[in-house]
Amino acid sequence: MLDHEELTGMTVDKLKKLGREHQIKGYYKMRKEELLEALTGFSQSPVTEGTHRQICALLEGEPKIYELRKMAKQLGLTFQRNMKKTELIDRIKRVLVKHPNGKPSSKTFSSHGTSQTKQKRTQPEPVRELKNSYGKDKMVGLAVNPHWIHFYWVFSSQTEHLLDELAQREITMYLRVYDVSMIQFDGSNAHRTLEYRLDLKSTQKYYVHVPSADASFLGEIGYYNEQGQFIPLLRSNLVRTPADSFSIKREEKWLDRSSGFRFSELSKGMFTPVVMKGIGGSSASFEEMAQQKFVWVSRPIQSGRG
Amino acid sequence: MARGFFSLVLHAHLPYIRHPEHEEFMEERWLFEAITETYVPLLRVFQRLEKDSVPFAITMSITPPLMEMLESKDLQEKYIRHLEKLIKLSEKEIDRTKNEAPQKHKMAQFYHDDFQETLHIFRDQYHGSIIRGFIHFQEKGNLEIITCNATHGFLPLMERYPQAVRAQIHVGKNTYRKHIGKDPVGMWLAECGYTPGIDRYLAEESIRYFFVDSHGFWYAENQPRYGVYRPMVTENGVMAFSRDPESSEQVWSAETGYPGDYQYREFYRDVGFDRELDYIQDFIDKSGVRVNTGIKYHKVTGNQIDLGAKEYYDFYQALEVAKEHARDFAWKKHHQAEKLYDTFQGVQPIIVAPFDAELFGHWWFEGPFFIEHLFREMAKGMSVEAITPSRFVENHLTTLQINTPEASTWGANGYNEVWLNGSNDWIYPHLDEMIERMIELANSFKHEQDPLKTRALNQAARELLLAQSSDWAFIMTTGTTVEYASKRTKQHIERFMKIFRWLQWDEVDEGELQHFEWIDSIFDDIDYKVYATES
Numbered sequence: 001m002l003d004h005e006e007l008t009g010m011t012v013d014k015l016k017k018l019g020r021e022h023q024i025k026g027y028y029k030m031r032k033e034e035l036l037e038a039l040t041g042f043s044q045s046p047v048t049e050g051t052h053r054q055i056c057a058l059l060e061g062e063p064k065i066y067e068l069r070k071m072a073k074q075l076g077l078t079f080q081r082n083m084k085k086t087e088l089i090d091r092i093k094r095v096l097v098k099h100p101n102g103k104p105s106s107k108t109f110s111s112h113g114t115s116q117t118k119q120k121r122t123q124p125e126p127v128r129e130l131k132n133s134y135g136k137d138k139m140v141g142l143a144v145n146p147h148w149i150h151f152y153w154v155f156s157s158q159t160e161h162l163l164d165e166l167a168q169r170e171i172t173m174y175l176r177v178y179d180v181s182m183i184q185f186d187g188s189n190a191h192r193t194l195e196y197r198l199d200l201k202s203t204q205k206y207y208v209h210v211p212s213a214d215a216s217f218l219g220e221i222g223y224y225n226e227q228g229q230f231i232p233l234l235r236s237n238l239v240r241t242p243a244d245s246f247s248i249k250r251e252e253k254w255l256d257r258s259s260g261f262r263f264s265e266l267s268k269g270m271f272t273p274v275v276m277k278g279i280g281g282s283s284a285s286f287e288e289m290a291q292q293k294f295v296w297v298s299r300p301i302q303s304g305r306g
Numbered sequence: 307m308a309r310g311f312f313s314l315v316l317h318a319h320l321p322y323i324r325h326p327e328h329e330e331f332m333e334e335r336w337l338f339e340a341i342t343e344t345y346v347p348l349l350r351v352f353q354r355l356e357k358d359s360v361p362f363a364i365t366m367s368i369t370p371p372l373m374e375m376l377e378s379k380d381l382q383e384k385y386i387r388h389l390e391k392l393i394k395l396s397e398k399e400i401d402r403t404k405n406e407a408p409q410k411h412k413m414a415q416f417y418h419d420d421f422q423e424t425l426h427i428f429r430d431q432y433h434g435s436i437i438r439g440f441i442h443f444q445e446k447g448n449l450e451i452i453t454c455n456a457t458h459g460f461l462p463l464m465e466r467y468p469q470a471v472r473a474q475i476h477v478g479k480n481t482y483r484k485h486i487g488k489d490p491v492g493m494w495l496a497e498c499g500y501t502p503g504i505d506r507y508l509a510e511e512s513i514r515y516f517f518v519d520s521h522g523f524w525y526a527e528n529q530p531r532y533g534v535y536r537p538m539v540t541e542n543g544v545m546a547f548s549r550d551p552e553s554s555e556q557v558w559s560a561e562t563g564y565p566g567d568y569q570y571r572e573f574y575r576d577v578g579f580d581r582e583l584d585y586i587q588d589f590i591d592k593s594g595v596r597v598n599t600g601i602k603y604h605k606v607t608g609n610q611i612d613l614g615a616k617e618y619y620d621f622y623q624a625l626e627v628a629k630e631h632a633r634d635f636a637w638k639k640h641h642q643a644e645k646l647y648d649t650f651q652g653v654q655p656i657i658v659a660p661f662d663a664e665l666f667g668h669w670w671f672e673g674p675f676f677i678e679h680l681f682r683e684m685a686k687g688m689s690v691e692a693i694t695p696s697r698f699v700e701n702h703l704t705t706l707q708i709n710t711p712e713a714s715t716w717g718a719n720g721y722n723e724v725w726l727n728g729s730n731d732w733i734y735p736h737l738d739e740m741i742e743r744m745i746e747l748a749n750s751f752k753h754e755q756d757p758l759k760t761r762a763l764n765q766a767a768r769e770l771l772l773a774q775s776s777d778w779a780f781i782m783t784t785g786t787t788v789e790y791a792s793k794r795t796k797q798h799i800e801r802f803m804k805i806f807r808w809l810q811w812d813e814v815d816e817g818e819l820q821h822f823e824w825i826d827s828i829f830d831d832i833d834y835k836v837y838a839t840e841s
Binding site for chain 1: 462463466501521524525526527528529530531532533534535539551646649650703704705706707708709712713714719720721722723726727728731734735738739
């Protein structure tokens with residue numbers, strides 16, 4: 001394997017030449033980072049034992065292209081959308097070659113190069129990779145904004161076991177998100193249900209786009225039994241998405257501070273017009289606009305400071 | 307009679323970065339830069355206004371971690387060493403610039419005098435404790451110091467756990483009392499992060515008011531009759547003030563805001579990067595990593611001008627621009643207040659303008675002078691009067707709307723995206739687990755008498771609070787110094803989990819506990835029982 005630092009300084013043409021010499025598949029259409037990765041055979045992110053197992057499991061089965069893409073993404077590999085299955089497998093395999101035993105690569109941090117005078121303990125604390133699960137079953141939903149919810153989940157070893165069993169029976173797992181605004185949810189009365197097919201071995205979190213702001217949602221993870229009935233394994237907390245429009249209530253409640261007297265008045269709406277910065281364009285690239293959404297006049301991003 | 311009021315709110319915050327185990331530590335510079343460029347310059351502004359009997363009213367949230375750092379003896383000593391070095395560098399620069407452009411030489415002299423004065427104020431006038439300075443102006447009635455939730459934890463993402471929110475707020479209040487000597491009247495919620503219900507915990511701690519972003523009011527439970535220009539009171543009896551979007555845009559906006567003026571100092575050209583390594587190496591990080599020193603010779607010059615093509619900066623020219631901007635802003639507030647007063651048919655609006663304190667001075671070098679001249683302008687008899695929230699409530703608020711603001715933050719796009727996205731979502735399973743375990747510990751050791759175990763329990767609470775600083779998630783999103791933020795997060799998680807195991811197995815390692823207490827020594831008076839479930 002070649003020295004990463006030395007390669008970083010080279011031009012893409014030079015790297016491509018090296019790629020040819022080293023018989024790297026598809027070197028001619030790779031971008032710089034991809035070439036660097038291919039030539040040095042490593043990705044930036046460390047491969048933990050868990051990930052290693054995941055990779056093996058994935059490659060041993062008959063991976064779908066999207067599963068491979070997801071894995072490549074998870075490993076921090078750069079790849080192109082049009083890459084073939086075999087090429088992706090090739091890239092992922094190279095990670096295994098670099099980390100043959102799946103040992104966690106010990107990430108060391110520089111101690112900012114200062115002399116350690118008053119230190120009571122000479123052994124610096126190692127910063128290890130954290131484990132993913134604490135042996136509990138948990139599913140959590142967190143509102144990101146009025147239209148997005150983040151879910152994450154962790155499993156107890158019992159549930160892990162059950163999942164393995166289900167996987168052996170080739171049962172597909174789903175994340176379901178229920179719109180349960182203003183109702184007592186009984187498992188079947190949701191206003192609407194969003195469903196996502198998931199590989200729970202590689203996915204422990206998900207962002208979902210939900211149709212309504214100012215609404216309540218519940219997440220579930222589960223599968224369909226032979227009778228076509230959905231069997232939930234975990235259920236999340238209730239998540240409320242914030243409102244993104246004006247209240248339609250026609251009441252104003254008031255308090256007189258000196259007397260403590262409360263009274264109501266009919267609302268005539270806000271006295272001040274609300275002016276916001278809108279987003280638009282003369283040629284519509286909606287994808288881009290959707291990403292920009294709504295730019296608030298907000299705090300500037302500061303370099304490295306909270 | 308004033309047609310309306312203007313309330314400037316400065317939110318001063320830095321994450322708790324204190325490394326007693328290192329003689330010098332790169333990220334500790336954030337505090338030092340903020341002291342030199344923002345906190346001391348603000349005190350100097352207040353002093354000048356006081357001397358000239360110019361009335362002014364400012365609200366300032368000084369967050370608990372910042373208070374703890376400002377009051378830490380070892381950081382005070384480190385700061386003095388840092389500043390003395392900077393003075394030495396400015397001496398070298400005076401010498402060096404003799405043969406360079408005269409504008410540079412003039413500025414080198416300026417920096418030298420400025421740093422000397424800063425050292426004098428910090429060391430001789432306030433004896434290292436600049437909080438004393440702020441307290442002085444609070445006592446004079448010009449400044450209202452408020453607090454923030456304990457470690458600037460992002461409350462909307464922990465609202466599922468009342469104990470976690472309660473602890474953040476309780477510790478924020480206690481730390482204020484410890485350093486300021488009285489109870490805080492208001493609280494700045496970290497990142498303006500509010501969800502309905504948080505006001506209940508504020509009420510428990512007798513906090514009287516907090517702030518939310520504009521859309522928190524616009525989309526409130528009922529429409530607020532006066533928009534963002536009058537406070538509302540929640541059903542829990544806490545008042546909320548909202549941010550005026552116009553003031554934000556006039557000052558904040560990247561394109562049209564004042565700080566982008568071409569005469570102003572350019573932040574990104576600094577001798578720390580411009581000078582050759584041999585010359586500068588004693589004044590940058592010991593590892594050789596170049597850093598900002600604070601000595602800068604260039605001005606913004608123009609839009610989209612290469613850093614290399616920037617022209618020389620002249621402080622005195624820039625000061626004139628700052629005065630002009632202050633005048634412009636004062637008049638804008640004057641007209642805004644008059645217009646709102648008419649629209650409201652004789653009800654006085656309060657225009658609330660919150661900013662990060664560090665914008666003034668650190669990012670926008672001329673910012674403190676802008677503030678100074680803003681109050682000088684307003685003192686010339688305008689329709690708008692500067693006021694603090696408490697004073698406004700006391701004197702100008704007879705009736706107010708009962709209402710609940712909507713969930714909101716002042717982060718990009720107005721919600722939680724900055725603190726919850728693909729770059730930082732990995733922290734939440736850990737933070738949630740820590741909260742659950744902390745509650746478990748507090749409940750099962752509710753009546754613990756053993757001093758060692760009590761210490762361990764308190765340290766566990768500190769590690770949790772430190773891990774919850776919104777700064778770590780913020781840094782992961784912005785992509786600078788991510789390594790440090792991840793490391794800090796992981797270390798606090800690990801230390802917490804270790805302490806948890808000690809308590810679980812009844813084998814507290816006193817030596818290591820002492821080490822944790824030393825390196826994470828925030829909130830010495832903390833009581834872990836704040837996490838216990840109410841019975």
